[in-house]
Amino acid sequence: MKTKNETSRRDFIKLSAQATAFLAIGFSGKASNELVKLVNKTALGVEINPYILINELGKVTLFNARPDMGQGTFQALPLLIAEELEVRLDQVDIQMSDGSGKFGSQLSGGSSSVKTRWIPMRTAGAAVKEMLIQTAAKRWNAAVTECYAKEGAVYKKGSSMKLGYGELVEEAAKLPVPTQPRLKSHAEFTQIGKSIPRPDVPSKVDGTAVFGMDVQVPGMLYASLVHSPTIYGKVKSFSAEKSMAVKGVRFVIKTERNFYHGPFPTDAFKAKAKSDAVAVVAESYWAAVKGKKLVEVNWSSEGAESTSTDEFFLRANEAAKKEGAEYKDAKVGEVGKAFAISDKVIQAQYQTPFLSHAAMEPVNATVFVQDDQVEVWAPVQGPDALVEELANYLGIKKERVKINVTFLGGAFGRKAYYDFVLEAAHISKQVNAPVKLIWTREEDMQQGPYRPGMISAMKGGLDEHGNVLGFEHKLVGGSIMTSVFKFDMTGKSDPWAGEGINLEDSPYAFPARRNSFEYVAPNLPMLWWRSVYASTNLFGHESFVDELAHAAKKDPLDVRLSLLEKSPRFVAVLEKLAQISNYRTKRAKGLGIGIAIARSFSSIAAHAFEVEKNGKGVRIKEVFSVIDCGTPVNPANIIAQVQSNIVFGLTATIKNEIRVVKGQVQNSNFHDYAVLRQGEIPKMTVHVMESTEVPGGVGEPGLPPVAPALCNAIYNLTGKRIRTLPFDIEQIG
Amino acid sequence: MAVYNLQVNTKKHRVDVDSDTPLLWVIRDEIGYKGTKFGCGMGLCGACTVLLNGQPIRSCSTPVSTLKATDKIVTIEGLSADVTHPVQQAWIEAQVPQCGYCQSGQVLAASALLASNPNPSDADIDMALAGNICRCGTYQKMREAIHSAAKHLSTKKA
Ligand code: FES
Numbered sequence: 039m040k041t042k043n044e045t046s047r048r049d050f051i052k053l054s055a056q057a058t059a060f061l062a063i064g065f066s067g068k069a070s071n072e073l074v075k076l077v078n079k080t081a082l083g084v085e086i087n088p089y090i091l092i093n094e095l096g097k098v099t100l101f102n103a104r105p106d107m108g109q110g111t112f113q114a115l116p117l118l119i120a121e122e123l124e125v126r127l128d129q130v131d132i133q134m135s136d137g138s139g140k141f142g143s144q145l146s147g148g149s150s151s152v153k154t155r156w157i158p159m160r161t162a163g164a165a166v167k168e169m170l171i172q173t174a175a176k177r178w179n180a181a182v183t184e185c186y187a188k189e190g191a192v193y194k195k196g197s198s199m200k201l202g203y204g205e206l207v208e209e210a211a212k213l214p215v216p217t218q219p220r221l222k223s224h225a226e227f228t229q230i231g232k233s234i235p236r237p238d239v240p241s242k243v244d245g246t247a248v249f250g251m252d253v254q255v256p257g258m259l260y261a262s263l264v265h266s267p268t269i270y271g272k273v274k275s276f277s278a279e280k281s282m283a284v285k286g287v288r289f290v291i292k293t294e295r296n297f298y299h300g301p302f303p304t305d306a307f308k309a310k311a312k313s314d315a316v317a318v319v320a321e322s323y324w325a326a327v328k329g330k331k332l333v334e335v336n337w338s339s340e341g342a343e344s345t346s347t348d349e350f351f352l353r354a355n356e357a358a359k360k361e362g363a364e365y366k367d368a369k370v371g372e373v374g375k376a377f378a379i380s381d382k383v384i385q386a387q388y389q390t391p392f393l394s395h396a397a398m399e400p401v402n403a404t405v406f407v408q409d410d411q412v413e414v415w416a417p418v419q420g421p422d423a424l425v426e427e428l429a430n431y432l433g434i435k436k437e438r439v440k441i442n443v444t445f446l447g448g449a450f451g452r453k454a455y456y457d458f459v460l461e462a463a464h465i466s467k468q469v470n471a472p473v474k475l476i477w478t479r480e481e482d483m484q485q486g487p488y489r490p491g492m493i494s495a496m497k498g499g500l501d502e503h504g505n506v507l508g509f510e511h512k513l514v515g516g517s518i519m520t521s522v523f524k525f526d527m528t529g530k531s532d533p534w535a536g537e538g539i540n541l542e543d544s545p546y547a548f549p550a551r552r553n554s555f556e557y558v559a560p561n562l563p564m565l566w567w568r569s570v571y572a573s574t575n576l577f578g579h580e581s582f583v584d585e586l587a588h589a590a591k592k593d594p595l596d597v598r599l600s601l602l603e604k605s606p607r608f609v610a611v612l613e614k615l616a617q618i619s620n621y622r623t624k625r626a627k628g629l630g631i632g633i634a635i636a637r638s639f640s641s642i643a644a645h646a647f648e649v650e651k652n653g654k655g656v657r658i659k660e661v662f663s664v665i666d667c668g669t670p671v672n673p674a675n676i677i678a679q680v681q682s683n684i685v686f687g688l689t690a691t692i693k694n695e696i697r698v699v700k701g702q703v704q705n706s707n708f709h710d711y712a713v714l715r716q717g718e719i720p721k722m723t724v725h726v727m728e729s730t731e732v733p734g735g736v737g738e739p740g741l742p743p744v745a746p747a748l749c750n751a752i753y754n755l756t757g758k759r760i761r762t763l764p765f766d767i768e769q770i771g
Numbered sequence: 772m773a774v775y776n777l778q779v780n781t782k783k784h785r786v787d788v789d790s791d792t793p794l795l796w797v798i799r800d801e802i803g804y805k806g807t808k809f810g811c812g813m814g815l816c817g818a819c820t821v822l823l824n825g826q827p828i829r830s831c832s833t834p835v836s837t838l839k840a841t842d843k844i845v846t847i848e849g850l851s852a853d854v855t856h857p858v859q860q861a862w863i864e865a866q867v868p869q870c871g872y873c874q875s876g877q878v879l880a881a882s883a884l885l886a887s888n889p890n891p892s893d894a895d896i897d898m899a900l901a902g903n904i905c906r907c908g909t910y911q912k913m914r915e916a917i918h919s920a921a922k923h924l925s926t927k928k929a
């Protein structure tokens with residue numbers, strides 16, 4: 039059996055090829071704090087997280103610890119290092135982290151990667167650069183200030199003297215690591231802020247990029263699952279006979295699906311902690327799928343009869359009459375008093391549906407459990423969290439869990455929930471072989487977890503001049519914290535659910551304001567879904583701001599500008615949006631425009647939708663967008679992400695919802711859970727604000743304002759207010 | 772099980788599989804070209820698109836038994852030897868892919884379009900790519916890339 043140190047040595051040797059000297063820099067400590075630590079070849083056993091490796095041949099390897107699901111971390115994080123290290127991105131090799139604790143947090147989620155790693159990554163790059171320059175200066179008997187680094191080499195000013203990084207590493211590795219190296223100013227950036235090509239792109243146009251789906255390991259078997267038709271069901275009995283008769287089928291066995299993040303099992307939440315499943319394990323995937331269709335299972339699905347999405351929304355509408363648990367940190371003045379003195383009080387209720395993530399790559403995982411160790415090859419958003427989960431589940435040490443992160447064929451939150459990896463582990467353990475589990479599209483859609491269906495109950499008060507006196511936003515629905523982490527949210531204000539409408543995200547200067555949350559159990563598994571609660575909350579929030587503007591007979595843009603007066607970044611975004619969309623120009627008859635703005639994940643995004651009549655419905659003519667995400671790291675990628683969010687958000691607005699009847703999800707594949715296709719998308723024009731602020735998120739902030747901007751535009755065109763999503767855009771107006 | 776002779780990316784392959792096995796799984800798991808993806812299994816998403824005698828087809832819904840030994844099948848790996856097909860070049864230039872999972876299918880569908888229609892209109896593009904879902908929403912960039920590939924092809928000819 040290999041020890042931990044031997045494992046890292048093996049990995050190291052693979053990385054450094056024939057080199058004998060090298061320089062490795064990372065962060066000490068579990069928390070990945072700012073202290074940079076040096077390791078030389080005599081310290082192989084030391085636990086470091088090598089974010090930078092340079093060998094004596096000058097080969098630079100940078101580690102990316104944030105899985106790439108299409109949002110661009112594969113480039114953006116190494117780029118932060120490369121900028122300060124003075125290497126071009128096309129000179130380096132990028133490797134993925136493996137989930138081990140030494141890399142610190144490795145979650146791609148919450149649009150947080152660039153935002154949180156902005157300083158640490160650059161510091162690491164700058165520290166190494168300073169060490170290399172120091173070494174060269176010493177060798178030339180020159181002052182450090184006479185030397186500079188560029189594209190992987192150190193130069194002496196005013197001379198032709200040059201030393202490649204490879205020639206310097208052995209000596210540089212003996213120097214102490216500068217703890218506070220000088221970081222470049224924005225003006226000095228040569229790569230950040232430029233649309234540098236993403237190194238993963240060529241592999242994604244010639245079929246060589248490796249996704250979870252593409253993993254192949256020796257001796258691997260394929261598994262397909264029969265899940266409970268009512269999600270939480272248990273197997274009473276099953277017959278494997280017909281399935282076993284399929285050539286290539288090796289095992290038909292009972293397995294289980296876990297719904298909660300560990301520890302397992304649980305008390306009050308026990309009923310929804312696990313479901314059963316039957317796995318068909320075969321020599322080929324097609325045999326497994328054929329076998330799956332022939333398994334006969336007798337399910338017990340107690341309580342599922344009464345679960346339906348219609349019934350949930352009835353209960354939620356009823357619960358919307360309650361007070362709701364208040365968000366103390368979003369409270370301003372007393373809304374009750376404000377409404378009492380208002381000239382006009384209006385109320386409206388908005389509804390957003392349950393949705394599936396439906397990433398193009400169905401969830402899958404290849405797992406090999408052996409004795410006290412496990413190796414995983416899978417498309418996962420947070421390999422470090424998965425290490426913990428698997429160690430917990432299998433009762434083994436974290437050091438014995440190895441995760442090989444592949445590219446993710448889309449995720450949108452779904453692949454930061456590891457039920458499918460645990461299933462594959464459970465199966466692998468039983469059959470004693472590496473197992474590649476692939477969910478069918480139908481399972482992907484019918485087993486959840488889902489974006490929570492929510493209701494926003496809105497109330498606003500205006501004085502006789504049409505000024506807003508009070509604003510209330512009550513959230514009603516399920517809780518991701520309950521569904522994933524077993525927190526009881528009954529009577530509490532779910533701390534996550536208030537995102538996008540808290541005072542920082544929605545700085546409207548209402549004299550009185552109240553946000554609250556009322557928990558209603560959906561009896562279905564819930565999960566974060568691209569932009570999470572901001573995706574549901576902002577529909578009611580930004581539509582209702584429009585309703586108040588219309589009630590006050592004021593222009594919705596003017597109302598926003600005046601309520602946001604003290605928030606210059608919001609004002610600048612709105613002004614830019616007005617400009618690129620020609621908002622102020624009178625539109626031809628038959629054309630309407632609507633806007634919405636939202637801050638989420640530390641970035642501000644606003645859209646203007648221009649719409650026109652189209653028979654019985656409405657057609658989106660063009661979408662204009664502005665995003666302020668702080669310092670733009672890769673403008674082309676930011677534009678792509680905003681476009682991506684418009685398409686994703688529009689699908690959520692005008693296509694299908696997940697419907698459940700008697701505990702069974704009614705949708706099954708892309709025919710009854712349609713998503714936007716080429717030919718259904720409007721023209722999109724995106725503007726990225728210049729900024730030197732700390733970068734904010736990019737992968738999600740473009741989504742929340744989509745639905746309200748479109749519905750505000752439709753109101754502007756037709757006078758019809760849409761309060762329930764999704765709706766049929768061809769039959770509206 | 773039965774033996775089938777297939778011509779994939781100009782190479783001949785003999786595979787021994789059930790007659791109802793979809794071409795998708797033959798290509799991926801028997802022959803080993805992983806660029807062709809599984810997305811829906813029902814002909815709805817286009818992730819599994821390959822070219823059959825130049826025409827884009829859904830390999831997930833094409834049983835291996837329906838193919839002839841003379842049929843020419845091209846997967847993304849066979850589109851060019853070194854990523855030089857004009858569509859691939861235009862895709863890189865425009866930085867089209869995000870997650871990339873749908874892109875093999877998109878690139879093949881676009882290459883088939885340009886082969887039959889060297890100067891497609893927006894409507895032609897909409898039609899030709901209607902069967903290929905991109906959940907990351909790269910649609911606008913794909914449209915731009917197809918137009919630029921078309922332009923490139925026409926200047927090359929001139
Ligand atoms: S996998 Fe064949 S069309 Fe979706």
Ligand code: FES
Pocket residue numbers: 108398447448868869870871872873874904905906907908909
């Ligand atoms: S690039 Fe992700 S699905 Fe198209």
